[in-house]
Amino acid sequence: MTATKGLEGIVAATTSVSSIVDGVLTYRGYDIDDLADHATFEEVIHLLWYGKLPSNSELNRLKGELSASSAVPSQVFDLIRLIPQATNAMAALRTAVSFLALYDDEAGDMSREANLRKAIRLQAQIPTIIAAFARLRVGQTPISPKEGASISENFLYMLKGEQPDLIAIEALDKGLVLHADHELNASTFAARVTVATLSDIYSGVTSAIGALKGPLHGGANEAVMTMLEEIGSIDNIEPYVKQKLANKEKMMGFGHRVYKNGDPRAKHLQEMSRELGKLTNDLQWYEMSVKIESMMYALKGLRPNVDFYSASVYTTLGIPRDLFTPIFAISRCSGWVAHILEQFENNRIIRPRAEYVGQSDLKYIPVELR
Numbered sequence: 001m002t003a004t005k006g007l008e009g010i011v012a013a014t015t016s017v018s019s020i021v022d023g024v025l026t027y028r029g030y031d032i033d034d035l036a037d038h039a040t041f042e043e044v045i046h047l048l049w050y051g052k053l054p055s056n057s058e059l060n061r062l063k064g065e066l067s068a069s070s071a072v073p074s075q076v077f078d079l080i081r082l083i084p085q086a087t088n089a090m091a092a093l094r095t096a097v098s099f100l101a102l103y104d105d106e107a108g109d110m111s112r113e114a115n116l117r118k119a120i121r122l123q124a125q126i127p128t129i130i131a132a133f134a135r136l137r138v139g140q141t142p143i144s145p146k147e148g149a150s151i152s153e154n155f156l157y158m159l160k161g162e163q164p165d166l167i168a169i170e171a172l173d174k175g176l177v178l179h180a181d182h183e184l185n186a187s188t189f190a191a192r193v194t195v196a197t198l199s200d201i202y203s204g205v206t207s208a209i210g211a212l213k214g215p216l217h218g219g220a221n222e223a224v225m226t227m228l229e230e231i232g233s234i235d236n237i238e239p240y241v242k243q244k245l246a247n248k249e250k251m252m253g254f255g256h257r258v259y260k261n262g263d264p265r266a267k268h269l270q271e272m273s274r275e276l277g278k279l280t281n282d283l284q285w286y287e288m289s290v291k292i293e294s295m296m297y298a299l300k301g302l303r304p305n306v307d308f309y310s311a312s313v314y315t316t317l318g319i320p321r322d323l324f325t326p327i328f329a330i331s332r333c334s335g336w337v338a339h340i341l342e343q344f345e346n347n348r349i350i351r352p353r354a355e356y357v358g359q360s361d362l363k364y365i366p367v368e369l370r
Contacts, residue, residue, distance in 0.1 A: 003355035008257065012350070013192065017048060017338045018181040023261050027181055028052070036268045041151055041176040041331070042066065045123065048181060048338035049116065062120075063150070069124040070145040070154065073103040077132060077142060085137045089130070089322045090213035093329060094206055096129045097122070101202035108200060112341065118201050119337040126333055127151055130326045131158035152176060155330065160318070167279055168317055171272045172327075175310055178265040179328055181335030183258070187211040187218070191336045192343045196350040201340055208336045209329055218325040218332075223252040224311035225321050234288050241295045253308030254296050262303030269309035276316040285312035 004010050018027050025032040028047050035044060039053070046054040046062050054062060079099050083092050101107045104121065106114045132142035135158075143158045152173040156164035182188070191208040195201065212218035231240045244251055256263050270289070277283035289304075289312050296302045314324050 001353055001355050007352075012189070012352075013184060013343075015184070015339065015342060016051070017335065017342060018183050020183050020258050023259055023264065025182070025264050032178065032264055033268075036174055036177055036265070039177055041173050041180070041334075044177050044180050045334045048334050049119065049341065063148075065120050066124045066151065067145070067148055067154075069121045070128050072100070072125045072128050072132070075103060076100060076129065077136070080129070080133050080136050083133070083137075087137075088213070089133060089326050090209065090218070090329070092133050093126070093130060093326050094209045094213065096133070097126065097209060098202065098206045100125060100129075101200065104202070107202060110198065110200070110344070112344070115201050115341060115344065119341075122201070122205055123330075123333050123337070124151075126326075127155040127330050128158060130323060130330065131155060134159055134320065134323060135161075151330065155327075156317070159323075165279075167275065171276055171313055171317060174268060174272055175313060175327070176331040178268055178306060179310075179331035181332070181338065185217070186214075187332060188336060188339050192339055193350045195340050195343050196347055198347070201337070204340045205333060205336055208332070212325060212329055212332065218328045220252055220305075220307040221311045221314070221324045221328070222321050224308055225315055225324070227252050228285055228288055228311065231288065231292075234284075234291055237288060237291050237295065241292060241299070245299060251292075251296060251302075253304050253311070254300075254302040256305045259303075259305070263305040265306040266304045266309055269306065269313050270304075273309045273312040273316065276313060280316055282316070285315055 016028065018025065020026075027035060027044060028051060030039075030047065030053075035047075039047075042063050043053055043059060045066075046052075046058060050058075076096055076099055080092065080096060083095070100122070104118060106118055109115075128142075128145055135142050140161075143161050145154045146157055149157065150169070150173065153164060153169045156168055156172060184192075187208040190211040191204040194207040195204040215223055231237055241251065270286075273286045273289065274283070277286040289309060293304050293308070296304075311324065314327065315321070319327065
């Protein structure tokens with residue numbers, strides 16, 4: 001047996017949830033461009049979980065179930081109040097989602113019907129948890145979700161306490177559609193490994209959140225915004241990029257293991273970044289991003305990934321930087337659940353082997369002779 005670092009190139013599972021073939025991302029056979037241009041996030045949730053786009057009645061039923069399930073147990077707010085203000089937002093989310101399981105009477109029910117009901121609650125309550133954490137840490141009172149509002153509208157409303165603009169709702173919803181699933185990414189693989197032991201759906205999603213927390217996965221968009229602020233202005237871009245490349249340092253938001261000719265999701269967020277910049281009369285982050293993209297392609301032949309423009313989109317929406325990755329979790333929960341359900345349908349415990357490279361043929365020596 002020979003190890004492959006990072007399991008690169010290894011096919012570890014079969015799936016009908018999503019695919020990346022020749023640089024084209026699809027959900028259940030639908031091109032991401034088609035979905036990004038036309039579908040709402042709730043439609044994508046139905047597609048991922050039930051295998052098809054919903055009829056009008058099915059969509060209304062799903063939206064009603066999500067809306068009715070968006071309130072969280074009061075004990076979760078009590079827990080969040082105990083979390084130190086400086087706590088990483090993803091660490092707080094990981095803890096709160098795990099805590100949710102303690103107040104779900106169906107947590108241990110492994111039937112598909114119960115798992116779908118738990119999936120509804122998880123998908124609906126994660127945005128409520130994130131918004132509550134963001135408000136409680138600055139001394140504000142959590143805001144109850146609005147009945148009948150979409151996930152995107154509700155999250156922005158609960159976060160800021162005011163009705164969001166339609167373009168803000170559209171921007172966030174498009175971001176959620178684009179981030180919903182991505183084949184066997186690190187967090188999805190973590191979720192499938194966990195539930196392959198026949199652990200419960202809450203354990204699977206908690207594992208996934210832990211994996212998404214890392215800066216090489218979900219945290220990349222936060223790092224992009226940190227980079228943009230560090231550069232400061234468009235005039236500083238050229239020396240900054242050249243210095244980074246000369247030092248062989250990574251430029252955040254560029255390159256992707258499975259996309260050699262560019263991430264197909266990036267162009268949608270680039271356009272949304274431009275539209276939001278025009279709306280707010282502040283195109284600084286958009287224009288800086290475009291110039292960085294141009295330089296990176298000219299100098300290294302690299303295209304931006306989905307994280308690159310999502311940073312400026314979320315910043316222009318007035319979302320705190322450390323909530324970028326939790327918002328990613330709102331979206332990717334839909335994909336995690338789809339893969340968890342698929343894993344349960346034809347389960348085999350995921351247990352790869354390792355190539356041993358340590359010492360051999362050692363003999364035990366009594367402790368007094370060592």
